[in-house]
Amino acid sequence: MEFKNLQKTPLWTAFSKLGQRIFLPDGIFYWSGRAKKESKLNATIGTAYGTQGDLFGTDDQTWTILYVKKVAEQFKIPPNEMAEYAPIGGIPELRQTWKDWIAYKCQKGAKIDVKPYLTNPLITAGVTMGLSMASALFMDPGDHLILPDKFWENYSQIFEVIGQAKIQYFPFFARGDFNVDGMVDVVRKSLQVKGKAMLLLNFPNNPTGYVPSPAMYKQIADKLATLGDEMKKPIVVLCDDAYEGYTYDENAATYSLFPHLVNRSAFLIPVKLDGASKEMLMYGGRVGAFTLGVHPSWVSADARAVLDAEINNKLEGYIRGTISNSNRSAQYVVAQLLIKDRDELLKQRAASVALLTKRYKVINKLLAEKPLPNASVDPNNGGFFLLINVKGAKASDIADKLLKQEQVAVIPMEAPEVGVNAIRVAYCSVKESDIPKLVTAIRNVLTK
Ligand SMILES: Cc1ncc(COP(=O)(O)O)c(C=O)c1O
Secondary structure, eight states: OOOTTGGGSHHHHHSOHHHHHOOOOSOHHHHHHHHHHHOSSOOOSSOOEEEHHHHHTSSOOOEEEOOOHHHHHHSSSOHHHHHSOOOTTOOHHHHHHHHHHHHHHHHHHHOOOOGGGBOOOEEESHHHHHHHHHHHHHOOTTOEEEEESSOOTHHIIIIIIITOOEEEEEOSEETTEEOHHHHHHHHHHHHHHHSSEEEEEESSOTTTOOOOOHHHHHHHHHHHHHHHHHHOSOEEEEEEOTTTTOBOSTTSOSSOSHHHHTTSOTTEEEEEEEEHHHHTTOGGGOOEEEEEBOOTTSSOGGGHHHHHHHHHHHHHHHHHHHTSSOOHHHHHHHHHHHHHOHHHHHHHHHHHHHHHHHHHHHHHHHHHHSOOTTEEEOOOOBSSOEEEEEOSSOHHHHHHHHHHHHOOOOEEEEEGGGTEEEEEEOGGGSOGGGHHHHHHHHHHHHHO
8 A cells, every 4th residue: 555645644754664664465354355245255364164054063054154152152242243353453333333432422521523533443452552553653762752750550661661762751740730831841842852742641540540620631732732833743642541431520521632632733643542441341351442633634635535544554554463453252242332322331331430439539538638647649530540649668668568567459659760659549449448448557557
C-alpha cells in the first residue's frame, strides 16, 4: 500500500521510523479474506474445516470449523466465534459498535459529536497493547514521553525499558489541581528539542484516583490546541481511558478528555486507548481498542476514506507482526453486549460503580476527619485507587512494615529524582467494612 495521504499529515511526522516503515502485506489474511467472498474452494488459512458429520459421526453435511465439543461447551457462544481466528484489526461488529460506544460516551458526557473524526477502532489485547503499539509507532529511542510524575508503573516498562523513550516528567498537581502549566512547559520543550511531543494522560488516574472537572478538561485541551497551532509541530496525546466511567463525585468529569482534543488544532493528534478490562469488568478477556481522532484539515473529504485505510493498514501491520489478532470469544461477547443491550450492561455495571463509590466515600471521610501523620493524600474522585504521600521513611519500608506488623498490603511508589514517595491504596479490592481497619493500620505505621 502507498501512504500518499498519510504522508501529507502531521501524523506522518509524529511516526517513529517503524511507524513510517510498517505496512500490512497482502498476506494470508488478505487472501483468506478474498477467499471467503470469491472462492469455491478455500485452501488459504491454516484453520481446519470439515462437516458436522465428520465431527460427530452423523450425516450432517454442514461445513464447520473443526472444534473440540468439550471446549465449545464451556463457551455459551457459537463454536466458530470461539474457535476461529479474529480478523487482524478485530471482528467488524465489535469495531463498529466500539466506535458507536465512544461516540455515545462523548456525546453524553461532553456534548461533542466525535463520530465523523474517528478512525475505525483497532481491537487490541487490552489497553496495555494499545500503549505498546503507540510506543512502537510513535517513538524512536531517545524520543520524549511526557508524563505527570505519578503514573502507572507499566508505562515505564513499555515506553522506557522496551521503547527506550526518555520520560519527561512534570509535577502532577499545582495548587491542589492538575498542573496544566507544568504540562504545557514540558510539551513546549519537547516540541523545541524533538520537533514533536508525545503526552500520555490517564483519567481517572492510576495511582492517584484524580479525575479533572469538565472545566479542567477544557483548559488542558485549549492549551494544547493553542500550543499546536503556535508551534506547528505534532503533539500526540494518548488518552489512557482504562477507568472511564468510574467517577464518584459531582466535580469529576464522567467521560474522557478525548472529545475535547478532537477536531481542534491540525497538530493535535488524539489517540483514545480503551479496554473492556475495567469498563466491562472483563480483565482477562483482553479486549481493548485503539482509536485515532483525524483532523478534517489533514486531507480533503474525498480522500478521507483512503486516509483511514492507510492508517488502518499501518496499525494492522503492527498487530499482525506482534500478536496477529486478539481473543475472538471475548470480542464476540463484548460486541453482543454493546450491540444488543448496552443499557442493561450499564445498569448491571452500575452496581459495581455504586460499591466503589461507597468505599471511596468511607476512606476519604476517615482520612479527612483525622489526617494521617507525616502524610498527605492526593486529590482523588474516581478510579480504583488513592495515593498517600509519605514523609520520614521510604515508602517501601512503610509498605514492608504495614505487611509485617499489620498484615496490610499496599503498593509503594518511589521516584526520589522527582520527589515521589507514596503508597498506593487499592480500595477497590477492600470490603467497605474493612476500610476503617485499613486506615487504622496505615495510621499505626505512620505514627510509630
Ligand atoms: C492506567 C492503566 N492503564 C492500563 C491498564 C491496563 O489495562 P489492560 O488490562 O486493559 O491492559 C491499567 C491496569 O492496571 C491501568 O491502571
